Amino acid sequence: MSDRLSRRGFFAVSAAAAGALIQDTVRAGRVYDPQRAGRPKEPITALDTDAGIQAIEKKLRCSCGCGLDIYTCRTTDFQCTYSPALHKDVLRLAGQGKTAQQILDEFVKQYGQVALMSPPREGFNLAGYFLPGVAILVAAVFLLLTLRRWTRDAKAAAPATPATLSNATPDELERLRRELDRLPG
């Protein structure tokens, strides 16, 4: 009986030890070659995923030349050394109790307007935002007026009565149109 207990105990202890070893290896074991996995990462903190911080970082450009905002770059090109540093700057400024606008202003002060993903909507930059839309609107009005002038000129130049369909009533013309519409491709 004692032998059986002792054997059972041995297996239990062994299993527990093996389990702990496996668990340790599985849960936080070192990988074979960490260098292959790129630069080591810090664990994500609550501030990293804070919606307010992300919103600020999405308005700021990473200076590595990728053209992306700080948030997207630091969560995308994981070899970029700029965006993690800029992220730390944002966290530091937020830690000092600065508002989102104050943090943006601080970046502009340090790096210039190029740090913002969108130019401020003031002065000449208004042209950056609204010139295409205004140009299209002006062109549309011009086009409309030109088309109206063309149609007026065409009517003036047209013979008083059309050579064909002179006997057709408006109702017949509409029926003709309907018939033509019904015809296949």
Place this chain on the structure above:
Amino acid sequence: MGLLGHLSLWLAFLVGLWGAITGFVGGAQQRPDLQQSARNATLALFGALLVAVISLEVAIFRHDFSLQYVASRTSRNLPTFYLWSAMYSGQEGSLLFWAAVLSLFGAMTQLLTSRRHRAYLPYVAAITSLVATFFVSVMLFAPANPFQRAAFTPLDGSGMNPQLQNPGMVFHPPMLYLGYISITIPFAFAMAALLTKKLDADWLVAVRKWTIVSWLFLSIGLLIGMWWAYVELGWGGYWAWDPVENAALLPWLVMTAFLHSVMVQEKRGMLKKWNLALVIGAWLLSIFGTFLTRSGVIASVHSFTQSPVGYFFLAFLVVAAIASASVYIKRLPLLEAEATLESVVSREASFLFNNLLLIGLAFSVLWGTLYPIISEWVQGVKVTYGPPTFNFVNIPLGLVLLLLTGIGPLIAWRRASTANLRRQFAVPVTTGVFALLILLVAGMRDPGPLLAFSFGAFVFGTVFQEFARGARARHRQYGESTAFAVVQLLSRNRRRYGGYIVHIAIVLLFVGFAGMAFKTETEATLRPGESAELKGSDGHVYTFTHLGISQYNALNRQVTAALLDVRRDGKDIGRLRTEKRQHVDALGNNTFEPSTEVGIMSGLRVDLYVVLAGLVNGTEQAVFRFTINPLVWWVWFGGFVLVIGGLIVLWPGGTAVAVRGSKASSVQAGYAVKLEAER
């Protein structure tokens, strides 16, 4: 091989020059001997450049690292699949590819163009030869020769940029280049028409197919590029308004405008000046885009294409713009319209507004791309014109364009009566309003997606109505079943109904684009066995459980892979794997910084998009970014439908369209209609 390739380039340069000179002189003096010589020169030019291409490919496959290009773009252990694409993976090789494909198109034009358009061919030969020769001269005289010898021969090459080692990158550049390059053919015909003063609609017939070919290749190139950016770059999207992406979009927009306005010239003999300007503009934009992306004037992620050769392109662009504008202005008196506009409410007018928007959109994209430079010039301040600004400016324009996609086909040619408009718009407007109400009831309030989905429904209603009416008419006339009638519609009038298929594709693309407004994302650090949860816009909660990290060697890389179990509302839906890859050469040396491979589980409603950001302290504890992207699948499906629609339009045969002003228009066309008493 390097010597043979180098000599072939010189031969191509001389033959190309000869072709250009004999083409222009032969065309101007109407000398058949010179015209024949120009034709032969285009064939010889293609032959010489083909030898150069083969020389470079052989050097790549033989790992001839005595060539600078081969040593800097490939390595001995680069998979064969990517050895093929190595030819156009860098500046020098892509210039050779460009010149070779243009010479192929030039030769094909000489061989395949129908006898009716022979008068244009000497000038077409001259222009294609001249453009190809310019590309060859860039290789020879700028620092861009793919056959340049290396200072010493290394044991192994530097390898290919890991981000280019993706199937998308094997097909994306050639497709885009094919689109870019083939624009030269319509341009050459347009210039030939101007130079020969044969400005009836015949030149349109000659270039129509080439224009669709260009447009289709550009579309495919853009779509594959979007797919590559999505699966390879790892930032969770497919369009970042990068200058290089914009440069490819510009000629696409202008060509789309041309493909619409050309119908007005074909049917009514109007817009001749406009159409010529669009063809010339599309080609100049393709050269401008090349300058933009290869000069480094504007920062771009596509840095592998930046070099001083851009300034060769700038000089070429200026000369070409002045030359083509001079010829165009000189011929303006010959380009008067044959018909007049009868009503502002007509298909012709709607096409003009469609053109205005497409060109306006192209201007807007160009404006945004150049705005950082303009701002620096005007106010002395460097600014960033990033995706938020592009979206703010261009999304409203895109939505109006989507609306016009549905309105255009509903308005009759020449003049639309009120009764006709009421009848035409009833079904599409009802469909759009119905979709809007459903979305509002479902709680959607974001105006962008709301309008995109509603306008999409309106366009779908338009296209459905067009097919339904056509099929009903065929059923009434020939007793065909609905399915057979639809097939007959498509096969008998491919341009019209193929075009409608393209419109459906545009709707699908907009649906996909609008879906990105609802994307959700989070980051998490997980040990094996731990999970992160994220709620998608489809209302489901997705649970990602980290199963562990494995490391192994594969082909030319050392892989660190993370495996994740994925559950939707607690129910197992599969596994996702995301990787870090350290690429090495044949000697085991690291060639580039580790790159990331995204794990994607794609579905009709959402894509689950997981990125392995890195490991904590070299352990299996890993940092992940989880993104749920709604409706991305519809972007790729929309792209597929667009290609199908384009192929239907392009496919030879079907009912011939008589072009006003061309010789074909003397043939009886249209329908004879007899009005009978309505029952």
